[in-house]
Amino acid sequence: MDIVRIFKIVLSFFLVIIFLFLLISAYRYHKTVLETSVLIDASSAIANGLATDNLAYIQGMRKRCYVIDPAKIRELSWEVSLGSENFQFNIKLAYWRSGQKIEIEAGPQKPNDKQISVTSLPIAVFDNFRLEAGSLEVRTWRK
């Protein structure tokens, strides 16, 4: 009858171990999901901030949201603090002038060992007194 008792204890122990393993694994998964979603939100917030504020073209005294002035790229700071976390980003601005694609890349090199979120927004770009259609790609990572 000892075998039955040992069997019951081993099985209960085994189930507890499985449960603990599941709990730890789920916690790690949860943490990764949260970190990724925070990074995506940070990337969206940075891209939106660039389109509506930092890179917005100023016409007269009026800031034109969703119109980007490429001349303002050199004034940008590539680090931003959001929700007590520090993020770094770089950008790729692409637009079409008379059918020819123009690409401007700026900012620090993206690291290979860190999680990166990419946000691409359609945008208007001020170029040579015209507003051309283009896209703003923002790559964000944790500092």
Add this chain to the structure above:
Amino acid sequence: MAEIDELGISDVLSISFMVILTVFSGVLLYTVQSDALDSAVRRQLQLRAQCAYHMLANAMLENSGKSYLRVLAESLLENKTCEKVLVEISNILKKTMAENLTLEFKIRAENSDWIVLKIPENLELMGDRFSFFGCYTIISTSENSDELYVERFDVEISIIRRK
């Protein structure tokens, strides 16, 4: 009669219950938490729909000093064919948005029917929609008088995430 150390029906039930509980708790732990990532992606798609509207409202059509929406709105006002502008809008949305996205662009003048542009064409638009509604206005004059009219156009841009 069963002895104390025998494996009875109560032991089998409690062990089965523990196994079921472990499996269910594992499934629950994984499924409940996966919503945060999807929510962030949804917010990003909504932002992209909003930016697509503003791009069309601001960016100028090639060889024209007017924006895509303005040229389209003027064509609708003058009852001209707007096929060419719609092709240009389709092309620029394909260029500036990711190519694998399914988009729907709609415009209508007041009390008129919607003009619908699907990208890619002839595709069943089923799935989650992330729409941005904009109101585009232009000021026009009539031929016979100096009176100014404000013409209003409803514009809707949707990104459809296929299931």
